[in-house]
Amino acid sequence: MTLTIGLTGGIASGKSTVSAMMRELGLPVIDADEAARAVVRPGEDAYRQIVAAFGPGILQTNGEIDRAKLGAIVFNDEEERKKLNAIVHPAVRQKMLAEKEALVRSGAKTVVLDIPLLFESGLTSWVDKVLVVYVDDDIQLRRLMERNGFTEEEARARICAQWPLAEKMKRADAVINNNGTREETRRQLLAILKQWDALEK
Numbered sequence: 001m002t003l004t005i006g007l008t009g010g011i012a013s014g015k016s017t018v019s020a021m022m023r024e025l026g027l028p029v030i031d032a033d034e035a036a037r038a039v040v041r042p043g044e045d046a047y048r049q050i051v052a053a054f055g056p057g058i059l060q061t062n063g064e065i066d067r068a069k070l071g072a073i074v075f076n077d078e079e080e081r082k083k084l085n086a087i088v089h090p091a092v093r094q095k096m097l098a099e100k101e102a103l104v105r106s107g108a109k110t111v112v113l114d115i116p117l118l119f120e121s122g123l124t125s126w127v128d129k130v131l132v133v134y135v136d137d138d139i140q141l142r143r144l145m146e147r148n149g150f151t152e153e154e155a156r157a158r159i160c161a162q163w164p165l166a167e168k169m170k171r172a173d174a175v176i177n178n179n180g181t182r183e184e185t186r187r188q189l190l191a192i193l194k195q196w197d198a199l200e201k
């Protein structure tokens with residue numbers, strides 16, 4: 001029986017940091033953000049639907065989607081975001097499920113699904129355990145502004161597009177507090193994975 005862990009949190013709360021640590025520990029991670037980038041490449045079905053829905057103005061000169069432009073539209077307008085989600089999410093789900101099935105068939109002891117919108121998209125039934133990476137609001141805002149070079153307004157618009165982290169924390173099977181150093185985060189992660197018997201012997 002494969003243990004499926006859903007890794008989630010808020011934007012810039014530290015999911016990628018934790019998922020990189022999980023990979024280092026030998027766990028296979030399927031990343032929803034990565035899948036969401038793959039399914040909108042030129043030539044893909046979702047790409048055509050996005051161009052039809054949002055117009056060619058959201059393309060770069062090389063034909064690829066201009067993610068900054070599309071982000072500015074969808075993180076400032078819920079209706080536009082729903083429109084994009086309705087195009088991208090089904091393709092992301094299909095891709096992630098196929099990857100998960102392949103890992104289960106290959107006999108993986110544990111599979112990690114890194115899904116920022118695990119709760120918002122109602123996907124908790126996909127996983128056996130939910131691991132939430134938590135940070136305080138002010139640290140989340142600061143790290144997001146620093147990482148992406150966003151203004152405070154741009155960063156807040158993205159944070160507001162998701163459930164509050166405190167709500168996610170309440171529904172988690174385990175929480176990593178990522179306010180501190182990466183080393184402190186790694187220690188918490190190891191303790192949880194041991195408790196869940198998630199690591200290969």
Ligand SMILES: CC(C)(COP(=O)(O)OP(=O)(O)OC[C@H]1O[C@@H](n2cnc3c(N)ncnc32)[C@H](O)[C@@H]1O)[C@@H](O)C(=O)NCCC(=O)NCCS
Pocket residue numbers: 010011012032033036066067068070071074081084085088089092115116117158161162
């Ligand atoms: C709007 C897009 C083009 C912006 O691209 P950009 O490269 O700037 O951001 P990236 O994709 O790396 O996402 C960064 C973070 O933003 C948050 N986020 C992304 N999309 C959404 C969304 N629709 N709703 C809420 N939060 C979101 C997530 O926390 C994600 O980790 C892109 O995020 C996108 O296509 N989003 C729709 C698909 C989606 O929901 N992806 C999230 C996981 S499936």
Ligand SMILES: Nc1ncnc2c1ncn2[C@@H]1O[C@H](COP(=O)(O)OP(=O)(O)OP(=O)(O)O)[C@@H](O)[C@H]1O
Pocket residue numbers: 009010011012013014015016017018033116143144147178179180181182185
């Ligand atoms: N414990 C930490 N101490 C200092 N900086 C950190 C720590 N954890 C993460 N960061 C930094 O904070 C930023 C956000 O972390 P990360 O990219 O892992 O978040 P994320 O949840 O994957 O974000 P997204 O939802 O946008 O994909 C990054 O610049 C990262 O280097």
